[in-house]
Amino acid sequence: SPVLLDLACGRGRHSLQLAERGFRVTGLDLSERAIRIAKEKVAGITRNRPLFRTGDMRKPLDSRFNVVVNLFTSFGYFENDDDNLKVIKNVHQMLLKDGWFVQDYLNPQWVRSNLRKSESGHIDHTGFSIQRKIENGFVKKMMNFTDHRTGSTASFTERVRLCDREWFRVAYAAAGLKTCAVYGNYNGDAFDELKSPRIILFSRKTV
Structure with missing residues (x-):
């Protein structure tokens, strides 16, 4: 194999x-x-x-x-x-x-022409919001999550050239x-x- x-x-x-x-x-x-x-x-x-x-x-x-x-x-x-x-x-x-x-x-x-700058929604008990932007030759994605049962939150940022x-x-x-x-x-x-x-x-x- x-x-x-x-x-x-x-x-x-x-x-x-x-x-x-x-x-x-x-x-x-x-x-x-x-x-x-x-x-x-x-x-x-x-x-x-x-x-x-x-x-x-x-x-x-x-x-x-x-x-x-x-x-x-x-x-x-x-x-x-x-x-x-x-x-x-x-x-x-x-x-x-x-x-x-x-x-x-x-x-x-394609990303430059079709970038969704923000979106938000819910999956089960989790709410999310996502922001995207192009900066210094990178596309950045900032993500925030909230668990509505516990109130806990988490944030992540991804960035690629x-x-x-x-x-x-x-x-x-x-x-x-x-x-x-x-x-x-x-x-x-x-x-x-x-x-x-x-x-x-x-x-x-x-x-």
């Missing part, structure tokens, strides 16, 4: 799906809490159970993989762009020759990855800078 790294795997949602499709999966994430939850999810699985570990994507693992995936905008976190490029170079290092890298990211042009198609072209070339296909959504339609909500890149380690 091909060996796969789910880079920035969060709570393991994609890792589980990929393991069910026959990949031998390792999931890596910086969040100890997310990794703990991922491990709890797979505790009862006996066949082809994904492995989960905490780690910083700026530090490559010693293992080598046939496939590395980085899905659902789990990239572009770092203020220093050299760190973002380092992640791409680490992917190249961790791939076996002819291995594949699949990266799924937001399309900055607006890396466009050209950014990835330069970064992949610098890392030694050859881009083989670029899609603009999950239906597999061709990427269009103005109309596509996503940048989904399939690239290969050829050297």
